[in-house]
Amino acid sequence: MTEPLLRVVRGNPDEFELAALTAVVAAAASTWAAVPRAKPARTSWWGDRSLAVRRPLHPGEGAWRASALPS
Helix, strand or coil: CCCCCCCCCCCCCHHHHHHHHHHHHHHHHHHHHCCCCCCCCCCCEEEEEECHHHHHCCCCCCCCHHHHCCC
16 A cells, blocks of 8 residues: 555645645646756856856965965
């Protein structure tokens, strides 16, 4: 036996409310499945903006020198 797709955890819905909920969930699932998944565009290492974000600096001996070294 399989698990039910929907489960009511609070309240006492009638059959019309359950039918409406099932229709909304089924429509959302079919819309979600119909959307084509586009692969993210590859950016070059040169254009990767995440490399411009600096790591946090930690105070201590030699920290000023280590702040200028590449990671």
